[in-house]
Each structure stands twice: as C-alpha cells, then as structure tokens.
Amino acid sequence: MISNLDYVTLQQLWWIICSVVGSLFLFLTFVQGGQTLLWQVAKTDTESAFVINSLGRKWELPFTTLVLFGGALFASFPKFYSTSFGGAYWVWILILFTFIIQAVSYEYRTKPGNVWGSKTYELFMFINGSVGVLLIGAAVGTFYTGSAFSLNSMNQVTWEYTLGGVNLRGLEAAFSLFNLSLGLFLVFNARVLGALYLLNSLDLVAVTEMEKRLRKAVWINFLCSLPFLLYVVVSILLRDGFGVDESGVVSMVSFKYFLNLLALPHLLVLLLAGLGLVIWGVMLGAFKGSVKGIWPAGLGTVLVGLCVLCLPAFNSTAFYPSTFDLQSSLTIFNASSSKFTLSTMTYVALGVPFVLAYVAYLWKMMDSKKLSTEDALDHEAY
C-alpha cells in the first residue's frame, strides 16, 4: 500500500504530516500563553497556584510536540533541518533556551530549596511564553520572507546576512515587520488560548474574581492579535512569492501566495474555517460564560496553522526561500529524504493516531474533575 505511493506523493504527505504536528504545537501553546498571563490574571498566591498547577499538568505536551516537530523535519526534510538550524543558528538557539528554562520551572518553582526563588521560575515561564513563541513565529515567517543563505554543491549552508560586518545568523528575521507580526500574533493567540484553557480546567467556583479576569483576557488579547493577524493576512495576499518552474528554477512571482490560495481552495477553506472557529471560541469564552471556548479556538488555530504552513510549500513554491541566491531555495522536493526513508517513516506514522488517541483519553480522564483548591495547594503540587 504505502510502498506503492510515488515519491512526489510521499514528499507532499510528509510536508502535511509535519504541518499537522506544527499546527498541533500552535494549539498547545496555550501552555505558553497561560504562562504569560500568570502575573496578570492571578492576584493571590492561591490563584497563582491554580494557574501554575493547571498548566503544569500539560506543560510537557507542547514541549514534546516541539521535539517531535524537530524530529519529523529531521527525518523527512533533512536539508531544511540542516539549512535552517545550522544557518539561522541564533534564532533556534534562543528558542531552545526558552524551552530549557521552562522545563524545570514547574517542578522547581515551589519546591523547598529551589535556590533561585519562585519569581525566577515564573520569569522563566514568561520568557518561554513570550520570547519563545515570538521567535517561533518569526522563524515560520521566513517561509514567506526568505533568508539570506547559499548552498554549495555538497549542500553545505553559508549564512550570508551581515550587519556592520557581523553575521547575525538568523536574528535578522526579527527585523522583518511581517515576521514580527506573525510572531506577535502567535503570542497573543497563545494568550487567548491560555485564558480559554484555564477557564476550562479550573473549578471556577473557587476563583470567581480570576474567572472575570480570564474572560477579559480572552477578549483583550484577541483584540491585540487582530492588527497583527490582519497585517499578516493582507501581506500574504499581496506579496511576491518564490515560485518554482518545472525544471526546478526558482523565480519571484507576483501575488504568488494569493494565487496559491486560489489554486488550492481547500487551504482557503481551512483559513476561513479556522479564523471563524477562533472567533467562536473567543465569543464563548469572553461573552457567553462558557468554559468550552478552548475547543473551537484550539481547532481553529490548528486549521489556520495548517494553512500557514502549507501555503508556502505547495503549488510549485519554495517553502524555505533564499533571498541571497534564489536557486539555493528549498522546496519539498529538493529538501526531502529519499523515497525509501519516507516510505518507512510513513509506516511508522501509522502509529500516530493511536498515540493521539491515548493522549486524548488521558487528557479526558485527568480533566474530568476540575482543578480544585485542594489540588492546587496540595503539598506535591507545583
């Protein structure tokens, strides 16, 4: 069955698989968004304990998904892995640092003898939720804006961007308004998701004042995300893109991404449905007194994420373009693993639905009872 799939289909399939993982990660950034809300929505130690312990039961999921995203890209698109991670060195290193400091923060924050004090770990969480997500957005933005690199005949990357003689190794991505806007949209969207998740997981009877602040945070952060979202969407529709002809030659094409949306209407449907679901989730959380807004907003984020990640890769487009040397640009066809590896990995990926099923089952089992004061203040709690 799988071995009968042709190489092109496998390459496209694996880009979709990687995009699904990446989009799920964007949904799971509710943990990061929730972390940045801590000082805003929690005004007492008890409320802080609620927020931290609610997020603390899920913090490993985005972390693990990020690792899986990296592993899947390494296995299926190794040229992207080597070019982007090796080239845009500083962006990825800084992203990783924000996740390193997050990983210990939940476990250590309130433990006796934690040396650096609970505020330090709360700061680590804030940095992870703000800087980490912002930089991930900026890195994804380069799928549209491109990066200045070249590849030699052995596919070894040289990063060509310098400022005042200093090679910034990817930090220049933050100089692009588009990349920054995408990053800031993700930060505010993560905060919306974080507030919606907290509304869903907490026993709100115990924290009525915080509930009001959470519902307000849903709305305020959604409003904050709108200008950046609009700028990103309009910019995508209007900007030139990196087209690839049949012989693999890359050239600039006017309105490339707009044309891609027209050529791939299902992506347009994903985008519109996703945005609609996010708005629905926001309305549920902000105005309807519901605790279920996380589900439509989460699904909406996944759909928007899928569109954002697939749009620059399909319809003869270079997904990791080089502004320095167009012909060094990466497409899903020149950056992928061999057919054998992709086939093998596809068999492995058949296990993913099983994994998702038990993750969902455990989530349901653990969250069937809302987080109570007793849980949040338990001596073993975070």
Next chain:
Amino acid sequence: MIDVDPSLVNWSRAQFAFTAMYHWIFVPLTLGLSFLCAFYETIYLKTGNEEWKKITRFWMTLFGINFAIGVATGIILEFEFGTNWSNYSWMVGDIFGAPLAVEGIFAFFMEASFFAVMFFGWNRVSKGFHCFSTWMVAIGSNLSAVWILVANGWMQNPVGMAFNADTARFEMQSFADVVFNPVAVSKFTHTSSSGFVMASAFVLTISCWYLIKGRHVEMAKKSIVVASVFGLVASVFVAFTGDEAAYEVAQKQPMKLAAMEGLYKGERGAGLVAMGIVNSAKDPGDVQDPFLFEVKIPQLLSLLANREAGSFVPGIDDLVFGNTEENIMGVNTMMEKGKVALADLAEFKEARKNKSEDVAAAALERFKVNEEFMGYGYLSTPEEAVPPVSTVFYNFHIMAILGSMFPVIFGAFLFFSLKGTVTEKRWLLPVGLFTGLLAFLAGQAGWVTAEVGRQPWAIQGLMPVKVATTNLSVTSVQITFAMFAVVFTLLLIAEISIMLKQIAIGPEVH
C-alpha cells in the same frame, strides 16, 4: 568543501560533549528510578500496605525533580545536530533522523502523557491504572533510550545505507539493518542496564544515609531490598553486555579498542591491561614504551576481542601504518584512496552541473572504486585517526573497575537484607553511601570511552567530525557554550539543592 577552522571544530565538539555529559547526569537515574518506582508501586498494589505507597511517592518525587532537568538538557541535544552539525544532518539525515522521529512519536508522548497521571492522578484514577501509568513512564523512558542509542549505534557502525553521489548524502537502504545493528543492540542493553545500576546505587546511597542517621529505617530497609535485587541483576547483566559491547568494538572499531587498552603494537595472544599508567609522550610509530607502569593479564584481550586466546589484536601502529603480515590496510593508504574518491566525486558533481553526462558517468565509476575510503580523504595526517589514548584508556578502566565492584556491593546488601542484619553492618553502610557516586562516575566514564574513543569520526570511517560541523563563527559557539555552561550549572545547583532538601524532609509528608 568549506574550509573549517580547527578551533570551531573543537568548540563545537566541546559544546556537544558538555551538553551530552550534563544530560547523562540525569538520564540514567530516569531510566532506572522509573522502574524502581514501578516496582515499589506494584508491591503497594499487591499488598495494600500504605508504607509501600509512601516509599513509592518519596522516590517518585526525586524522580520528578531529576526528570525535569533531564528533559531540559535533552531537548538541546536533538537540535544541536542541526545547529552545530548541519553538514552531518544533511549527509546522514536520511538515516539518522528516522530513529529520532520514532523516539518522538512513540517514546516521548508515552512519557509525557503518563507522567501527568503518575504525579497528579493519585486521586483521579484507580490504583491499578495509576500503577499502569507508572509502568508506562518507565517503559516510555527506556523506549526513548532505545531509539537514541539506535541512532548512536549507527554512528559507531554505519549499516543499512549507501552513498548517493547525486544528492551528496548517505541514504537508508534497510531500516531493519539500522534498528538491529549489533552495535546498537549491545549499546542499548549495556547503557540502559548501566542506568538501572546507577538508579539502584542512588537508592542505596540515600537509604544508607537514613540508616546511618537512624531515620526512616523501615522505609530505607524496604527500599534497599528492592534496589539490591534490581541492582544485582542489572550489574551482572551490565558485565555480560559490556563484554558483548567490547567484542563489537573490537570487530567494528579496532582503533577504539586499541586506545582503550593503550595497545600500540598488535600481537597474537594479547594481554589485557588490568591497570596502568600511560606514557603521555608516546606517539604512534615511535619506539617508546606505551606505559610507565602496567599490570597485564596474559591472552585475555585476544580472548575478549575475538573469542580466541591466540588471535591477533591490532594495535594503533598496525592500524595507522598498516600491517601486511596480518593483512591490515593502514590509514595512510586509506587516506590516499579517500582523496582520489573525493576528487572523483568533485569531478562528478562538476560534470553534472555542466550537463556533461559522459564525464559524470566516468567520474562516478572511478568514485565507486574508492568510495568506502571517502571519509579518510578528509584526514590531514594518518595520526589524526588516533583518538586521545590516555583519556580513553583511563575512562575505560575506571568504568570497568567500578563496574566489577557493583555486583559485589549489591550482593552484600541483598544478602544482609534477607538475613535482616543490614542495619547492624556498620562497615557496609558507608560503602552504600558512596555507591551512588561511584556508579555516576562509571556511567560518565563509559560515555567518555564510547564518544572520545570514536574520534575523529562523527560516523565511523565515513565522516570526520571536522566535516560534520556547521560553518559558524568560533565566537558564536563560544558564546553559546558559555550560555549552556552558566544555565545548566545554575539549574544543576537548584536540582541538587532541591534533591537534598527533599531527602532531608524524607517520606513523612507522603
């Protein structure tokens, strides 16, 4: 080829070694302590005795503290392949990426999902399901080790692949060969069981401290019984798998074995150096004695390396300069062939670029003749193929000597525990107190042996480390090295402090 600054290679190497060694402080405990928690909880489930639940929750707390920093130090390793070893990532990503992706799909999610149940599910799920979750965390942690060691084993013994001159990379031909690579199998069994030993030793150390202080005596005695059984079985298993691992090294990485034993002149019926002081002034090919002092067991090295007491074990000189009598091709000859292969490959790539298909086909045919030596073409001198001998020798011997002590220590604790006299053996408790530290040293020494011993290769015989590195500025890597050093050290200080506090508090609160 991009010219690579040697100091960049060394800083990149240092950064990876540093992060890997930090990671390896915590991972072995995770591998073993997760199973010990599962054992303790299973006993609780079977007996219903609340004392076992208290014991389980105490060790689980220490597991959680350790697990968090293990995760923190682990994420960087996967991504460092991309950030600091991008040429490596491209050239072998087709093969090496697959185990990492499988690890992510099947192991990390199992750990992450059941971890939440294990820590916060005591009052939310049934006792049976909670115990099942603890087992799943243990299995997930060890599955993770399986896949990363499959990847590492492939670097030590690249199998199941072929070089594709068109894409200029190695491509997978057989996933089964990669997964069931004998080096990977011996590496996993040896490494994971050494983690079991370390975790058991950790439990002994803390339990002995309690016994010496006269605190939590019942809890400590119960913990020791289970840890001694686990530690004894694991340490005996480590010895067997260590023998197998050494055999694989002898067959696949003879230079590493020669460095482990400080063997310069190969010989039949070679003796095993039980202990010795390496002559640091010794160079390959000179006439100096390799040791200032040595104690040798006759014929044992040949027996361990080839399963035959009279067999020939090549030394560093044989491997570097060749030995026609024993039909060993020297690195010097392989370098010549490798440089021809690289020249032919460059000609092939150029011809392909210029669409000169006939020239390309001829160059490819010539390349195929010397393809297997391609990696050696990157070396500057034959001596470059020799790893730092004294580092490898001492670390191997520290590991082996300490490793041989553990079955005795665990056996003694088990014996006296079963007799019910372990608290009376005042001479034994201090031994147990230091067992954790010794096991930690043995584990680190084992990794240094494995990884320094394969230098200069990133992939044995195919890609030297200097070719694998990303073309970065040295300053960038120096800065990130410093960042890692500071952050990891601050986290380590916090981890140790929290651990000590939890140990001081003990299990009362559970």
